[in-house]
Amino acid sequence: MRKFGDICKLSDLKVGQKAKILSLNIEKDSLKKHLLDMGLTTKTIVKIKKIAPMGDPIDIELRGYELVLRKCDLNQIEVEVIK
Amino acid sequence: MKVALVGNQNSGKTTLFNCLTGMNAKIGNWPGVTIEKKVGIIKGTNYEITDIPGIYSLSPYSIEEKISKNYIFEENPDVIINIVDATCLERSLYLTTQLLETNSRIIIVLNMADKLEEKGLIIDEKKLSQILGVKVFKVSALKETGIDRIIEELKKLNYIKREKKVPDYLEETYDINKYEEIANKKYEYIENIVKTCVKKKIREVSISDKIDKILLNKWLAFPAFIIIMFLIYYLSVGVIGKFTVDVIGNYINDLKVSTYGIMTNMNMAEWFKSLVIDGIISGVGAVLGFVPQLIILFLCITLLETSGYMSRVALLLDKVFRKIGLSGKSLIPFIVGSGCSVPGIMGTRIIENEDERNMTTILTPFIPCSAKLPIIALFAGYFFPERSGLVAASLYFLAIVIIIFSAIIMKKYVFKNTTSTYVAELPEYKLPSIKYVVKEVFDKIISFIKRAGTIILLCSIIIWFLLSFSVKLEYGVKIEESILAAIGKKISWIFYPIIGVNSWEATVSAIQGLVAKEQVISSMAVISGLTEETSEIFIKGGIFEFFNPISAYAFMIFNLFSAPCFGAIGAMKKELGNNKKLLKAVSFQTGIAWFLATFIYQIGNRIEKGLFNVIDIIFIFGCIIIISLIIKTLAKQNNTRNTLCSYCKMCGKQY
Numbered sequence: 001m002r003k004f005g006d007i008c009k010l011s012d013l014k015v016g017q018k019a020k021i022l023s024l025n026i027e028k029d030s031l032k033k034h035l036l037d038m039g040l041t042t043k044t045i046v047k048i049k050k051i052a053p054m055g056d057p058i059d060i061e062l063r064g065y066e067l068v069l070r071k072c073d074l075n076q077i078e079v080e081v082i083k
Numbered sequence: 084m085k086v087a088l089v090g091n092q093n094s095g096k097t098t099l100f101n102c103l104t105g106m107n108a109k110i111g112n113w114p115g116v117t118i119e120k121k122v123g124i125i126k127g128t129n130y131e132i133t134d135i136p137g138i139y140s141l142s143p144y145s146i147e148e149k150i151s152k153n154y155i156f157e158e159n160p161d162v163i164i165n166i167v168d169a170t171c172l173e174r175s176l177y178l179t180t181q182l183l184e185t186n187s188r189i190i191i192v193l194n195m196a197d198k199l200e201e202k203g204l205i206i207d208e209k210k211l212s213q214i215l216g217v218k219v220f221k222v223s224a225l226k227e228t229g230i231d232r233i234i235e236e237l238k239k240l241n242y243i244k245r246e247k248k249v250p251d252y253l254e255e256t257y258d259i260n261k262y263e264e265i266a267n268k269k270y271e272y273i274e275n276i277v278k279t280c281v282k283k284k285i286r287e288v289s290i291s292d293k294i295d296k297i298l299l300n301k302w303l304a305f306p307a308f309i310i311i312m313f314l315i316y317y318l319s320v321g322v323i324g325k326f327t328v329d330v331i332g333n334y335i336n337d338l339k340v341s342t343y344g345i346m347t348n349m350n351m352a353e354w355f356k357s358l359v360i361d362g363i364i365s366g367v368g369a370v371l372g373f374v375p376q377l378i379i380l381f382l383c384i385t386l387l388e389t390s391g392y393m394s395r396v397a398l399l400l401d402k403v404f405r406k407i408g409l410s411g412k413s414l415i416p417f418i419v420g421s422g423c424s425v426p427g428i429m430g431t432r433i434i435e436n437e438d439e440r441n442m443t444t445i446l447t448p449f450i451p452c453s454a455k456l457p458i459i460a461l462f463a464g465y466f467f468p469e470r471s472g473l474v475a476a477s478l479y480f481l482a483i484v485i486i487i488f489s490a491i492i493m494k495k496y497v498f499k500n501t502t503s504t505y506v507a508e509l510p511e512y513k514l515p516s517i518k519y520v521v522k523e524v525f526d527k528i529i530s531f532i533k534r535a536g537t538i539i540l541l542c543s544i545i546i547w548f549l550l551s552f553s554v555k556l557e558y559g560v561k562i563e564e565s566i567l568a569a570i571g572k573k574i575s576w577i578f579y580p581i582i583g584v585n586s587w588e589a590t591v592s593a594i595q596g597l598v599a600k601e602q603v604i605s606s607m608a609v610i611s612g613l614t615e616e617t618s619e620i621f622i623k624g625g626i627f628e629f630f631n632p633i634s635a636y637a638f639m640i641f642n643l644f645s646a647p648c649f650g651a652i653g654a655m656k657k658e659l660g661n662n663k664k665l666l667k668a669v670s671f672q673t674g675i676a677w678f679l680a681t682f683i684y685q686i687g688n689r690i691e692k693g694l695f696n697v698i699d700i701i702f703i704f705g706c707i708i709i710i711s712l713i714i715k716t717l718a719k720q721n722n723t724r725n726t727l728c729s730y731c732k733m734c735g736k737q738y
Contacts, residue, residue: 029259030144031504036266037140038506039174044270050295053304054402057411059509063173066509068398070405073504 006081010046011058011074018047019079026076035073039063045082084130086237089155089182090166091175092137093510095194097121098224098519099166100134103233107522108134109426112391112515113415114508115433118147120154130237133160139174141181141253144506146432146440155185159247162188162240164233169193169221170202172281176273177266179215186248189217190236197223203284211280225516291511295395304399315387315421316479319380320460321472327372327460335368339612354558358547361612366543369608370535370601373457377531380453381524384422389515393418394507401505407487408494410434411505413443417486420447421479422527423454424651428658436503442493444658445668446486448647451478453531454600458642461604466635474636478643485644489675539605542598546609562613567591580681581641582634583688588626593641599648633691637684644676678710 002008002017013019021044026032039062040046049066050059057070088096092114101108104123110116114137121134135154136147143149155163165182167175182189193208212219218236222229251257252265298307339360346356387393393415401411412434420427427447434440451459459478463471549567553560562568571587578590592606607627614625630638646652646669656665682703689699 024263028504031506032259033142033262034139034144034506036263037142037144037177039177039270041263041267041270043267050299050398052398052402053299053301054399056402057398057505059398063171065171065174068394068505068507068509070401070505073506 002081004081004083008079008081009075010060010077010079011071013048013079013081015048015051016083017081018045018083019081020045022078022080024077026073031073038067040067040077046079047083084162084237084240085158085160086125086130086132086162086164087154087158087160088132088134088166089151089163089178090137090194091139091168091171091178093508094137094166094168094175095224096137096166097134099164099192099194099222099230100132101519102224102227102230103132107519107526109523110519111388111393112510112513113388113394113397114510115145115147115415115430116388118150118429118432120150125234125237128234128238132164133158138178140178141185141250145435155187156247156249159244160187161244162190162237164190164192166192166194169195169206170198170204172206173270173273173277176276177269180269180273181250181253183215183217184248184250186245188240188245190233191215191217191219192233193219193221194224196221196229197226201286203286205282205284207280207282211276214276214280289511291391294512298392298395299399308396308399311387311392312479313476315380315383316476317472318383319376319456320463320475322379323375323460323464327375327464330372335364335372338368339364354551357551357613358544362543362547362609363540365608365612366546366605367535367540369604370457370539371532373460373601374528374531376456376460377453378524378528380456381422381527382520384418385520385523386515387418389513389520391510391512394509397507398509405503405505407490408439408442408498409446409490410436410439410443410503412507413439413446416443416447417450420450420452422452424448424450424452424647425654427452428651428654431658435506438498439503441659441664442490442498444655445493445671446489448651448655448672449482449486449489449644451482451643452600452647452651453527454648455643457601457604458639462630462635462639466630466632478639481640482643485675485679489671534599535601538599539602542595542602543605543609546595546606547613550610550613562610567610577677578638578641581637581677581684582629583684584629586626586629589638593638593645596642597646597649597652599650600642603642633687634684636687637680640683641676641680644679645673647672674710674713678706682706 001014002012007022010019010021021040021042023042024032024035024040026035044062046060046062048058049061052058055071057068058074059066059068060074088100090096093112093116097108097110097117100106100121100123101110103125105126106123108121117134117136119136123132123134124130125132133154135151138148138151141152141155143152154160163182165179167179179189179191191211193206199206206221208219208221220229220232220236222233224230252262297303342360342364343356346359397411397414399411400414404411404413413431415433416427416430419430424447427450428444431440431443431447434443459475460471463474467474546567550562550565551560552558552566553564554566554569568587571591575585575587575590578593579585582589588607588610592603592610595602595606611625611627647655652665652669655668656662659665659668685699685702
């Protein structure tokens with residue numbers, strides 16, 4: 001399990017862990033734009049809320065709401081673990 | 084004055100729209116319920132209000148979001164009511180900051196005020212209003228509080244047309260890094276606003292999280308989903324079961340007898356008596372008998388749609404669906420389609436990827452819609468009286484099997500290169516408003532009855548005419564010599580492998596499913612009524628006596644899975660974009676239905692008779708080879724795709 005201060009991908013975290021977004025390395029501009037619009041900007045704190053029973057997709061909590069994304073997209077978001 | 088309701092997905096725009104107009108437009112608890120704009124008049128005024136699909140920003144991501152952007156900039160509404168989910172202020176205000184830059188006249192409505200306490204939030208709306216420089220109102224569209232204040236405020240506004248400004252960062256070619264900078268800055272600004280205007284108390288684990296502990300549990304999630312779906316169809320058909328069949332058999336016959344008596348007393352012409360009794364009462368009555376089943380079905384679907392469970396199932400199934408070329412979001416059109424395929428097919432617009440969207444459009448009609456329920460309820464209720472609920476549920480699970488099977492074929496041969504994403508908000512569970520649920524079920528039942536009184540009535544008259552006259556237009560011929568028989572006999576061989584006999588009666592009835600699926604039942608009732616041999620129910624005795632449980636099941640399968648009604652075909656055309664694709668899709672559906680029905684009948688029949696020999700095995704292999712050949716030829720022509728996305732006026736790019 002990733003510990004406090006680790007730099008990793010958002011998809012590496014377990015349920016209940018929190019992290020701060022460092023950068024979005026998403027290739028497709030349209031998706032990146034959409035995620036920025038949804039509030040996944042740098043320094044945003046996100047929490048892994050639920051993981052689907054089959055391991056993918058993943059439900060994250062940010063800015064007071066929940067957002068579901070696939071692992072492959074979360075894998076392109078670099079974060080710093082804070083909990 | 085033109086007013087537009089603009090806000091995030093699932094923020095309650097349509098609920099507020101219903102409050103302001105007194106209408107009952109479809110609502111649901113998943114992001115993207117509204118996929119087209121709807122216009123109404125605000126109660127007590129002459130202001131025109133438009134409800135548009137939800138957006139998170141003015142840079143649209145999916146098709147229905149483009150409709151909204153186009154509306155705001157092209158139709159230029161005088162006032163924008165920016166509806167903001169008060170429980171999710173940060174994300175919602177992002178759109179607000181963009182709207183403020185467009186030089187629009189804006190009123191902010193903080194919706195879901197009733198939920199704030201539960202969430203431990205206190206919002207100072209006066210401060211918020213000061214900072215943003217626009218009026219802010221707290222309302223609850225669900226509880227209908229604070230609505231009058233919005234109307235009063237609209238009346239106070241003096242409206243001079245303003246020219247809309249399009250901020251430069253909304254251009255599609257705008258540099259993504261600069262866009263990121265702007266987004267970062269906007270959210271920083273919003274965080275500061277929220278800090279000054281919102282007080283937060285620590286709250287316990289929410290009810291939604293508790294429910295999800297069970298419904299999204301690693302081991303319980305799938306069984307729970309299967310049980311819920313099973314229950315819907317089991318209840319819809321099983322509870323009432325044979326009852327409706329008896330009602331049709333007895334009460335409608337009684338009605339016919341008494342009508343006949345009255346009409347004879349009034350000295351009416353023989354042909355007119357026949358038209359009313361054998362045509363209209365038989366045809367329309369056969370369909371109306373299924374209203375009780377439909378009430379249960381519509382109730383179940385409405386509860387499912389408004390609860391928030393559908394977003395969970397989408398999450399649950401995404402991984403499986405992705406493997407077969409669909410998206411978890413495909414589930415939403417499927418479930419909506421179990422009420423009616425048309426809104427289901429239109430609902431595919433929430434799926435971002437074109438291939439996944441087209442596949443979902445083609446697969447949605449496989450889910451038996453409410454108009455197909457009479458077919459299921461009649462045959463299941465009569466041929467499987469003790470197990471009608473089970474048989475109904477089995478057909479729905481068969482539909483799922485066909486969907487998976489078809490999806491695999493389409494992914495392999497037609498839609499090959501698919502890279503897709505899944506981005507969706509997960510809403511909290513909500514208790515639906517009883518008022519809305521009752522109204523919704525009532526509206527759907529009324530529209531079913533209306534259809535029986537219009538399309539089915541008209542068809543019954545036409546069918547009666549075609550059955551009562553010969554090709555030489557002589558009245559009073561035996562139905563064997565009628566126009567319809569002449570047509571039906573030419574093509575009845577198509578259905579021979581499915582029902583085991585050459586029945587022009589069943590053939591012409593099945594084809595009428597194109598008009599409306601319940602017309603199949605109606606047509607069978609009219610034909611049977613004219614043969615004078617009827618006993619208690621039209622599929623027992625007389626011309627439909629050849630039906631046994633196996634051929635009944637096979638006949639049902641053909642009717643459920645073949646080409647949908649014209650309404651749904653029209654919706655498919657709109658979403659698929661061209662006739663060629665549509666023709667392929669409809670032939671694919673009908674082909675699958677015919678082969679499956681044939682397969683079930685031939686195998687079932689042989690098992691029952693205890694005959695299973697080399698010829699059968701050759702037949703099965705033959706079927707498999709033919710199916711794969713058809714698929715391959717269909718696939719070959721479909722490799723080039725150059726459709727213009729019909730909704731995207733903005734970019735004009737070819738996909």
